[in-house]
Amino acid sequence: MELEDTFVDFTRRDWETESPDGTVRMAVVGIGGFARERALPGIAESTYCETTTLVTGSPDRTRAVAERFDIPYVVDYDGFLAGDHADSYDAVYIATPNATHGTYASAAASRGLHVICEKPLETSLEDAQGIVDACRDAGVTLMTAYRLQTEPTVRRTRELVRNGVLGDIVQVHGAFSHPLLDTASPDSWRLDPDLAGGGALVDLGIYPLNTTRFILETDPTGIYATTHSSGEPFERVDEHVAFQLEFDTGATASCTASFDAHASSRLEIVGTEGMISIASPFGGVVPQDMVVESGDLRMEYTGVPVDEVREEFDYFGYCVLTGTDPEPDGEDGLADIRAIEAAYESADTGRRVDID
Amino acid sequence: MELEDTFVDFTRRDWETESPDGTVRMAVVGIGGFARERALPGIAESTYCETTTLVTGSPDRTRAVAERFDIPYVVDYDGFLAGDHADSYDAVYIATPNATHGTYASAAASRGLHVICEKPLETSLEDAQGIVDACRDAGVTLMTAYRLQTEPTVRRTRELVRNGVLGDIVQVHGAFSHPLLDTASPDSWRLDPDLAGGGALVDLGIYPLNTTRFILETDPTGIYATTHSSGEPFERVDEHVAFQLEFDTGATASCTASFDAHASSRLEIVGTEGMISIASPFGGVVPQDMVVESGDLRMEYTGVPVDEVREEFDYFGYCVLTGTDPEPDGEDGLADIRAIEAAYESADTGRRVDID
Numbered sequence: 001m002e003l004e005d006t007f008v009d010f011t012r013r014d015w016e017t018e019s020p021d022g023t024v025r026m027a028v029v030g031i032g033g034f035a036r037e038r039a040l041p042g043i044a045e046s047t048y049c050e051t052t053t054l055v056t057g058s059p060d061r062t063r064a065v066a067e068r069f070d071i072p073y074v075v076d077y078d079g080f081l082a083g084d085h086a087d088s089y090d091a092v093y094i095a096t097p098n099a100t101h102g103t104y105a106s107a108a109a110s111r112g113l114h115v116i117c118e119k120p121l122e123t124s125l126e127d128a129q130g131i132v133d134a135c136r137d138a139g140v141t142l143m144t145a146y147r148l149q150t151e152p153t154v155r156r157t158r159e160l161v162r163n164g165v166l167g168d169i170v171q172v173h174g175a176f177s178h179p180l181l182d183t184a185s186p187d188s189w190r191l192d193p194d195l196a197g198g199g200a201l202v203d204l205g206i207y208p209l210n211t212t213r214f215i216l217e218t219d220p221t222g223i224y225a226t227t228h229s230s231g232e233p234f235e236r237v238d239e240h241v242a243f244q245l246e247f248d249t250g251a252t253a254s255c256t257a258s259f260d261a262h263a264s265s266r267l268e269i270v271g272t273e274g275m276i277s278i279a280s281p282f283g284g285v286v287p288q289d290m291v292v293e294s295g296d297l298r299m300e301y302t303g304v305p306v307d308e309v310r311e312e313f314d315y316f317g318y319c320v321l322t323g324t325d326p327e328p329d330g331e332d333g334l335a336d337i338r339a340i341e342a343a344y345e346s347a348d349t350g351r352r353v354d355i356d
Numbered sequence: 357m358e359l360e361d362t363f364v365d366f367t368r369r370d371w372e373t374e375s376p377d378g379t380v381r382m383a384v385v386g387i388g389g390f391a392r393e394r395a396l397p398g399i400a401e402s403t404y405c406e407t408t409t410l411v412t413g414s415p416d417r418t419r420a421v422a423e424r425f426d427i428p429y430v431v432d433y434d435g436f437l438a439g440d441h442a443d444s445y446d447a448v449y450i451a452t453p454n455a456t457h458g459t460y461a462s463a464a465a466s467r468g469l470h471v472i473c474e475k476p477l478e479t480s481l482e483d484a485q486g487i488v489d490a491c492r493d494a495g496v497t498l499m500t501a502y503r504l505q506t507e508p509t510v511r512r513t514r515e516l517v518r519n520g521v522l523g524d525i526v527q528v529h530g531a532f533s534h535p536l537l538d539t540a541s542p543d544s545w546r547l548d549p550d551l552a553g554g555g556a557l558v559d560l561g562i563y564p565l566n567t568t569r570f571i572l573e574t575d576p577t578g579i580y581a582t583t584h585s586s587g588e589p590f591e592r593v594d595e596h597v598a599f600q601l602e603f604d605t606g607a608t609a610s611c612t613a614s615f616d617a618h619a620s621s622r623l624e625i626v627g628t629e630g631m632i633s634i635a636s637p638f639g640g641v642v643p644q645d646m647v648v649e650s651g652d653l654r655m656e657y658t659g660v661p662v663d664e665v666r667e668e669f670d671y672f673g674y675c676v677l678t679g680t681d682p683e684p685d686g687e688d689g690l691a692d693i694r695a696i697e698a699a700y701e702s703a704d705t706g707r708r709v710d711i712d
Contacts, residue, residue: 170596170617173529173610177626224580224708228606240526242608244600250584252598254529254610256626261526262649264631266624270533270612275620293618352580352706 003165003294011152011306013314014159020048020321024114026313027053027089029080029104030096031062033183034118039095040069042309048317052088055080055104081107091320093145093313094118097189098197102127105142106134114141116316119206120340121333123197128337132330143316143326144333148211148281150311153288153303157269157276158215165294166271169216172245172253173268174208176282177261186233190259199237201227201340205257207282210328210336211267212245212253219335220245220253224352225343234259243343246352359521359650367508367662369670370515376404376677380470382669383409383445385436385460386452387418389539390474395449396425398665404673408444411436411460437463447676449501449669450474453545454553458483461498462490470497472672475562476696477689479553484693488686499672499682500689504567504637506667509644509659513625513632514571521650522627525572528601528609529624530564532638533617542589546615555593557583557696561613563638566684566692567623568601568609575691576601576609580708581699590615599699602708 026049028035043049053073056062066074073085081104091114094104101122105115115135121128121144135142148154161169180190180203189195190203213219223245227238239260245253265282269275274294281288288303319326342353382405384391399405409429412418422430429441437460447470450460457478461471471491477484477500491498504510517525536546536559545551546559569575579601583594595616601609621638625631630650637644644659675682698709 166618170533170614171531171598171612173531173612173622175527175529175624175626177526179628224582224600226580226600226602226608226708228608230606240606240608242527242600242610244580244582244598244610246582250586250596252582252584252596252612254598254600254612256527256529256608256610258526258626261626261628262522262631264624264626264649266529266633268531268620268622270531270614270617270620272535272617275618277622293620350708352582 003160003292003297003299006156006160007299007301010156010301011304014155015315016318018322020318022321023048023050024091024317024320025050025052025089027055027080027092029055029092029094031056031065032095035095036065038309039093040065042307043313044069045307045310046314046317048321049313053085080104083111086111090114091116097195098202099123099195102130105131109134109138109140112138112140114320116143116145117333118145119210119333120197120202120337121330122337125334125337125341128334132334135330141320141326142330143319144328144330145312146210146214146328146332147308147312148207149214149328150315151308152306153278153281153290154211154215157278158217160276160292161215161269162217165274165292166269166276167273168249169251169269169271171251171270172212173266174212174253174255176204176207176265177256177258178204178263179261180259191233191237193236196237198340198344199234199239199241200257200259201225201238201241201243201343204259205241205243205255206336206340208253208255208257208267209245209339210332211281212255213335215269216247216251218247218249220339220355221248222246222352222354223339223342223346225346227347230260241343245339359516359648359653359655362512362516363655363657366512366657367660370511371671372674374678376674378677379404379406380447380673380676381406381408381445383411383436383448385411385448385450387412387421388451391451392421394665395451396421398663399669400425401663401666402669402673404677405669409441436460439467442467446470447472453551454558455479455551458486461487465490465494465496468494468496470676472499472501473689474501475566475689476553476558476693477686478693481690481693481697484690488690491686497676497682498686499675500684500686501668502566502570502684502688503664503668504563505570505684506671507664508662509634509637509646510567510571513634514573516632516648517571517625518573521630521648522625522632523629524605525607525625525627527607527626528568529622530568530609530611532560532563532621533612533614534560534619535617536615547589547593549592552593554696554700555590555595555597556613556615557581557594557597557599557699560615561597561599561611562692562696564609564611564613564623565601565695566688567637568611569691571625572603572607574603574605576695576711577604578602578708578710579695579698579702581702583703586616597699601695
């Protein structure tokens with residue numbers, strides 16, 4: 001495939017090789033900011049999913065949300081676990097605090113429901129493995145909600161790398177900073193290590209981590225990390241993190257994430273023969289700019305804004321309807337948690353930590 | 357100072373507060389590719405320097421270079437050490453293989469000549485300290501040839517950071533890759549650790565290292581590094597390097613350099629209140645693009661191409677003529693060698709290494 005071909009029909013869904021009938025009826029579990037502002041609109045716009053049930057700790061306050069999106073049922077967490085209105089949905093999207101993912105995912109799987117679960121899958125490798133096991137034992141689809149994997153710029157970048165347009169990959173730089181307190185209160189669960197499993201690394205750093213693994217199609221074998229917190233309200237988690245992934249090929253990925261810096265994101269991949277730079281890959285709301293250099297050729301592309309959350313839910317629905325295994329599966333989610341646990345060990349010890 | 361003021365008279369020489377008469381007459385020691393293609397043209401264009409003598413291992417071949425630049429004298433290294441035509445120059449620019457910097461710098465200093473010496477100052481901290489001591493004892497000016505410190509984009513960036521436009525600096529990313537074999541042979545001294553003192557880190561990684569220290573106006577207190585070589589002709593040095601600097605403020609700098617990757621360079625600085633991204637800061641031949649974000653303000657600037665090598669020699673000449681201590685002095689050169697030695701120790705041990 002020539003480089004130029006990549007830019008023809010840039011937003012194509014290469015994964016959509018048939019057109020299944022019907023939709024997957026979703027219960028959205030956890031109605032926080034991301035669910036209200038991104039997931040529910042994305043599902044509403046999607047072809048293969050629809051929301052029929054909201055699961056929330058505040059049913060009264062959530063009814064307005066349900067009305068806005070024309071969603072028939074609102075249940076609380078006890079009702080969800082008891083199976084209230086369970087015949088109204090086929091799958092669950094879990095967007096609760098990370099430490100509760102296992103409870104709701106396993107409950108859903110045990111009732112034969114398919115699961116799309118926010119990243120990280122859980123707050124420990126053991127608990128994340130519990131979700132993977134529960135879904136495998138129940139024979140249901142499990143997808144980790146890595147929305148970037150359905151984002152056209154990232155998919156096209158993987159194709160370019162796979163087709164050798166950059167030669168051998170040498171070095172990656174990935175950065176994602178987002179000032180958490182602009183949109184969340186200081187008592188956000190994201191700042192509670194028991195509920196979140198970590199700080200900026202777990203919530204933001206996982207984007208460059210997972211996207212690098214996705215594009216390079218290989219897992220890191222070592223990691224070094226440093227974390228820093230300036231104090232309250234970030235005292236119990238990493239406010240800032242810098243980590244360096246090492247791959248068996250000799251390639252490295254230099255990544256950073258911050259809860260308390262100017263909003264910014266970038267991904268740059270340099271190989272022996274070329275380079276790809278993506279401005280704002282992780283923010284999700286900025287029209288995406290991409291520069292590709294290959295030998296003496298240079299192309300700049302400013303992408304049509306694509307709602308990668310809609311893409312993500314359409315991909316999940318498509319996988320369920322066609323019986324396809326999603327690429328961001330449970331194992332993909334486990335691989336990132338392995339790297340995250342190794343990163344925190346490295347930050348504690350000041351040493352490179354091997355990742356098995 | 358307002359953000360906008362930075363972009364008025366962007367290429368101003370903030371260091372030039374008087375207009376000294378005369379020029380500093382230079383002997384250029386080591387007539388390799390950089391001397392021929394950048395240094396001699398830069399000096400020829402400069403206001404405060406002129407080249408009167410070329411010092412080379414191949415006088416016969418170098419006479420054509422001397423004629424092109426109208427330079428009266430060509431001497432060999434023995435002649436230089438013996439003082440041939442020594443009354444024709446006031447200062448030396450040393451651009452020989454790194455391991456020979458000490459010999460020529462100390463010889464020049466002992467004859468009362470001022471010295472501008474390529475980076476790294478030498479191949480070990482001990483030998484670099486020898487240069488610093490020799491110049492101090494002789495009472496001559498010593499400048500380490502960090503041309504980026506006189507480059508307008510980098511100087512304006514330091515002003516913006518100093519003026520708090522980015523708030524507190526949180527994370528830096530710096531990258532510089534240049535395919536050495538496009539312009540050098542496999543038996544280049546740059547691939548001989550005895551002559552070069554290292555590989556990509558010493559030759560290229562020193563640019564993001566020094567520029568980060570310059571812009572942040574502070575030295576790293578710790579470093580982690582990984583190096584990789586794929587084999588001949590890079591077997592004896594680091595073909596690729598990734599290193600992470602840690603500062604006492606909690607800031608980090610994630611840097612990479614490569615001798616064997618697509619030519620690319622970038623510097624990005626993220627703070628609590630803003631971000632600066634510079635495309636191609638280190639390559640030296642590309643018109644420079646700069647993006648500054650501060651709060652909700654965003655400015656893009658495409659700089660008039662400036663020959664930072666001319667700027668560097670004018671700065672050196674100005675310092676000599678006015679008796680000003682150059683900012684990239686010997687101590688600045690020593691600080692980078694300290695970091696480089698710690699980086700190689702880290703790469704050997706897989707541990708963070710403190711920098712004293």
